[in-house]
Amino acid sequence: MKSLFKFSTLLKSLLVLTVIVITSQVYGQKVKPSESGYAPANGSKVYYEVYGKGKPIVLLHGAFMTIDMNWGQLIPELSKNRKVIAVELQGHGHTPFSERKLSHTALASDVTEVMNFLKIDKADVVGYSFGGEVAYQLAIQNPERLNKLVIISSTYKTSGWLPEVNKALEGMKPDLFTNSPLHTAYNAVAPDKTKWTKFLEQMMASARQPFDFGDGNISKIPVPVLIIAGDNDGLDKTELSKTYKLLGGDVFADMGPMPKSQLAIVPGQTHVSLMMQTATILNYLNSFLQ
Numbered sequence: 001m002k003s004l005f006k007f008s009t010l011l012k013s014l015l016v017l018t019v020i021v022i023t024s025q026v027y028g029q030k031v032k033p034s035e036s037g038y039a040p041a042n043g044s045k046v047y048y049e050v051y052g053k054g055k056p057i058v059l060l061h062g063a064f065m066t067i068d069m070n071w072g073q074l075i076p077e078l079s080k081n082r083k084v085i086a087v088e089l090q091g092h093g094h095t096p097f098s099e100r101k102l103s104h105t106a107l108a109s110d111v112t113e114v115m116n117f118l119k120i121d122k123a124d125v126v127g128y129s130f131g132g133e134v135a136y137q138l139a140i141q142n143p144e145r146l147n148k149l150v151i152i153s154s155t156y157k158t159s160g161w162l163p164e165v166n167k168a169l170e171g172m173k174p175d176l177f178t179n180s181p182l183h184t185a186y187n188a189v190a191p192d193k194t195k196w197t198k199f200l201e202q203m204m205a206s207a208r209q210p211f212d213f214g215d216g217n218i219s220k221i222p223v224p225v226l227i228i229a230g231d232n233d234g235l236d237k238t239e240l241s242k243t244y245k246l247l248g249g250d251v252f253a254d255m256g257p258m259p260k261s262q263l264a265i266v267p268g269q270t271h272v273s274l275m276m277q278t279a280t281i282l283n284y285l286n287s288f289l290q
């Protein structure tokens with residue numbers, strides 16, 4: 001019981017500290033979207049925001065987050081020469097809670113429906129953490145809708161995370177989030193604030209379900225993929241290396257062509273701090289997506 005109390009206290013402290021750090025660096029830098037609203041998607045609706053003009057790029061946020069929290073620093077820079085489409089996934093932010101089963105397949109389909117609604121045939125897709133899982137699934141389901149894919153601190157299978165990460169997910173409880181900055185952010189934009197606990201329960205139940213999109217499916221992704229990870233972000237780096245191999249990487253390029261996909265390990269970064277390295281991530285994105 002004592003060890004469980006310590007775990008819960010530590011998890012809540014890290015959660016609060018994490019979001020305070022992120023929000024302190026985001027707010028005050030937001031630019032206004034040129035367009036925002038809801039796209040009909042598979043019997044529900046999904047909130048989106050559009051910024052800038054140019055070649056389209058779709059942003060998919062991490063678990064429990066909003067567009068502002070995850071992308072607030074990058075959007076002003078990306079939208080200088082790109083059309084940025086930021087999406088809030090089922091139950092997140094402005095997008096209403098749905099009793100529909102939460103699955104990567106359904107969420108990826110929702111993203112496709114947003115693209116259809118905005119008349120975007122193809123786009124670069126960038127996903128962070130939970131959003132990276134959805135981005136992988138999107139590349140498997142509808143590869144023809146992607147130009148390039150960027151995965152930030154994410155994986156396509158449960159075993160891609162270190163065991164301690166999966167253990168932490170198993171121990172999560174809704175009350176750990178009560179009155180946290182995440183809760184505050186949810187209340188600020190959610191269409192129905194009473195769904196908070198149901199939303200958390202749905203997300204946590206989904207997180208406890210093992211998933212694996214399949215090595216074969218990953219190896220068949222036809223578009224170039226950039227993987228960005230922190231050296232201590234909770235991803236199993238042995239599994240990450242295998243992923244890069246599946247994508248055609250980890251070759252002796254001095255004796256042959258460079259692979260179309262890329263892998264970037266950012267030193268001294270955690271799962272959380274990696275997303276605060278705006279200049280670093282922006283440089284990788286600009287170089288890869290040119």
